[in-house]
Each structure stands twice: as structure tokens, then as C-alpha cells.
């Protein structure tokens with residue numbers, strides 16, 4: 001008989017309780033004030049007025065203290081608008097560029113309301129009934145959101161808990177039973193824990209979908225529908241539903257409306273789905289067979305600066321990481337086939353700088369907030385533009401730019417056009433479908449012009465041009 005998958009026994013290390021560790025943060029960058037120039041659009045009826053400073057958010061003393069210990073002096077645009085909207089009890093779909101503080105935009109007003117209502121964790125209950133559920137697509141991201149919630153709730157009676165796959169279920173349940181007000185989870189493990197009857201949903205007041213477009217795409221949509229249809233889950237009219245992301249394809253925006261009250265507000269900071277303007281994008285033209293060597297060359301230039309290399313498949317991630325290690329580049333890797341212990345170790349080594357190069361699949365594309373990531377290399381291009389926006393958003397965060405990376409470029413006119421539309425440090429290896437598409441369209445246009453020309457010549461001069469021959473000689477190969 002089949003044994004099934006091996007039982008997961010991994011228990012992560014206990015978190016450090018020192019304030020210096022809880023509030024460790026990096027400084028906002030020189031472009032932080034430029035956030036104020038970004039156009040903000042709030043659609044929907046009667047949006048509340050934006051706040052200009054954290055003092056206008058009327059946060060309680062402990063929250064205010066935690067905000068300043070986190071190094072936050074002034075709210076970002078998504079916080080200026082998002083905090084009062086959530087505080088006013090409105091449902092929200094918010095879109096703001098990567099690294100612009102969306103996490104605090106939903107955590108602060110939620111925690112503030114819990115504090116006002118005197119919510120306190122209790123460990124004397126067999127079934128825990130959280131007031132807040134936050135879902136995110138990956139284990140590392142939900143863990144990061146949990147760390148943020150723990151930081152802002154520090155010194156209060158509100159207790160956040162995190163649940164995600166790859167760690168011992170027994171350990172997770174024991175953590176929940178210590179008291180749980182804010183439950184952060186990835187969809188699979190969350191549904192598993194709810195199914196085990198350890199979580200009651202009757203007190204739920206806030207449902208937050210971070211990376212909402214990913215949570216509602218084909219991969220996760222069934223789980224999200226199952227979650228909102230779970231026994232005891234308050235209907236959308238009786239809970240507040242909040243969605244955040246840097247990208248929202250239009251079909252997902254329509255679908256998302258199913259989960260929100262009719263009078264929800266749509267907050268757009270800048271261009272919906274736009275890439276972070278603090279990220280310069282550089283295109284390097286390479287041939288299929290020189291890609292690896294070019295990567296090595298790039299990494300020699302970047303030296304010990306933190307660099308993420310995105311690849312398409314888990315196998316490719318292992319392959320490239322092994323190759324780089326053989327070439328004496330301190331590299332680690334993260335992808336879905338690695339055990340949770342290894343994934344956490346890899347991220348830890350990258351964060352600490354022990355391994356300045358992290359080879360990753362799309363599992364690390366969204367949400368991760370790592371200090372001093374200077375370069376992103378798209379060794380394989382992603383399948384869609386949204387994923388690209390999230391990948392490059394791992395650098396240029398919170399008003400930080402980075403050091404400019406330049407190299408000799410071998411490229412044609414089209415490449416220059418491509419670059420002139422973009423800004424900051426992103427090394428993109430060429431094998432760009434978009435670019436091929438542009439070439440293809442150009443070729444078609446020229447072909448049709450030539451056919452037209454040929455027809456004119458045939459009609460007028462009786463001497464046709466050999467279009468194919470002409471095309472071949474016009475470098476459109």
C-alpha cells in the first residue's frame with residue numbers, strides 16, 4: 001500500500017524576542033519623498049480624506065511607539081489613503097508599486113481597531129477565533145507579513161500567528177492554541193487548519209488578500225472561494241475585505257469584486273501594474289549558448305552586492321546555482337522542491353550576505369523585502385509582464401535606488417528604444433518575447449508595404465521586385 005508523503009516534522013527556530021531584532025529595519029531611500037509626486041486615484045463613492053502624517057491616523061500609544069521604532073516618519077501614499085479608508089470600515093482594492101509600504105497600510109488600521117475594541121489573545125480556548133485572516137501566496141511572504149504584524153503588535157495583547165506548509169502541523173496547532181487574533185497563512189495550510197476544527201470563523205472581521213491578483217488567479221481562486229464559503233465565515237456584508245497588490249489584470253479586478261461589498265473603493269497609486277520607477281532596466285543581448293558565461297561576467301561586476309537571479313524552472317535553479325558555486329560565486333537557491341528548512345536557510349544566508357547571490361524561481365518574485373538587493377537578473381524571462389514587475393520590485397524599495405550597474409552593450413536600435421523607456425538597475429538577459437513580437441510585427445508591416453510596392457511596380461512599370469529576396473537582404477532575419 002502507498003505510504004503517502006513523509007510526515008513533516010520541521011519546526012522553525014524560536015524567534016528572537018529582543019527589540020533590536022523585532023524592529024530591525026533598513027532606512028528609506030533618497031527617493032522616498034518622490035512618492036508624494038505620484039498621482040493617486042480613489043474610485044468609488046465618498047472616499048474618506050487622506051491623512052498627511054501618522055499623527056492624523058489617531059493610533060494608540062503602543063502602535064505609535066512601534067511605528068516610530070520601525071523608523072517610519074511619514075506615511076507613503078498607499079498608507080495616506082489606505083489607512084483612513086480601512087479605518088472608516090470600507091472594503092478596499094488597493095494597487096501601489098512594489099516596495100511602497102502596502103503591508104503597513106493594512107496592518108496599522110486593523111491593529112488600531114482591535115486595540116480600540118480591547119481585543120486580547122486567550123490561551124484558554126480549544127478553538128481559537130481570530131478577528132483577522134491574512135492570506136498570501138508563498139510561505140516566505142506570509143512569514144514576512146507575520147513578522148510585520150508581530151512588530152506592530154509588540155507590547156499589546158493582540159497575538160498574530162503564522163501557518164504555512166513545510167513545517168510540523170503539531171507545532172502550528174500548538175502555536176494557535178496559545179491565542180490567535182491575527183492569523184496569517186498560505187491558502188493550503190490555512191484550509192487544512194480550519195478543516196481540523198482548530199479555528200472558528202465567527203469572530204472574523206477582516207479578510208486580507210495580499211498579492212490579491214495572484215490569490216485570485218486560476219491557481220488559488222478555488223481555495224479563496226472555499227475559504228469565503230467555509231462554515232461560519234461571515235458573508236462579505238459582515239466582514240471587511242481588503243486586497244492589495246502592485247498589479248491587477250483587468251479580469252482579476254472584475255473577479256475580485258465578487259469578494260467585496262458593492263461600495264468598495266479602488267485605490268490606485270500611480271499606474272496600475274506599473275514597474276517601480278526607481279529600478280533601472282538594462283538589457284544585455286546574449287546568445288543561447290553564452291547566457292551562462294554572461295551571467296558569470298555580470299556577477300563578477302556586481303561582486304558582493306546582493307543579486308537575485310530569476311530562472312524559469314526548479315531544475316534550472318539547481319543547475320545554475322551549482323554552476324555558480326563551481327565558479328566560486330557564493331550562491332544559494334530557493335524553489336518549491338527544496339525543503340522548508342533549506343528554503344529558510346537559503347533566505348537567511350542571502351539576507352545576511354553570506355551568500356550574496358540567490359537563484360530563485362517565481363516563488364521569490366512577490367513581496368519579499370530584503371535589505372540591499374542591488375541587482376535582479378532575469379536569466380529566463382517570466383511568462384507575463386506582471387510577474388516581471390514583481391521580480392524587479394525586489395530592488396529599489398522604499399525610495400531606495402542602488403548603485404548603477406553598467407556594462408558594454410551589444411545591441412541594435414530597438415534595444416536602445418527599449419532602454420530609453422525604463423529607469424534603474426535591472427539586468428535583463430535577452431530572449432525577450434516582447435522584442436521578438438515587435439520584430440515580427442515590423443517584418444509583417446514591411447512585408448505588406450513591399451507587396452503593395454510590388455503591386456504598384458507590376459501595374460506601372462511591369463517589372464516586379466522579388467520581395468523575399470529583398471527581405472532577406474534587409475536584415476530582418
Ligand SMILES: Nc1ncnc2c1ncn2[C@@H]1O[C@H](COP(=O)(O)OP(=O)(O)OP(=O)(O)O)[C@@H](O)[C@H]1O
Pocket residue numbers: 025026028071072073074075076079096097098099100101102103104245246366367368369393397398
Ligand atoms: N512609511 C514608511 N516609512 C519608512 N519605511 C516604510 C514605510 N512604510 C513601509 N516601509 C518599509 O518599506 C519596505 C517595503 O514595504 P512593504 O514590504 O510593505 O512594501 P509592499 O508595497 O508590500 O511591496 P511588495 O509589492 O513588493 O509586496 C519595508 O521594509 C517597510 O518596513
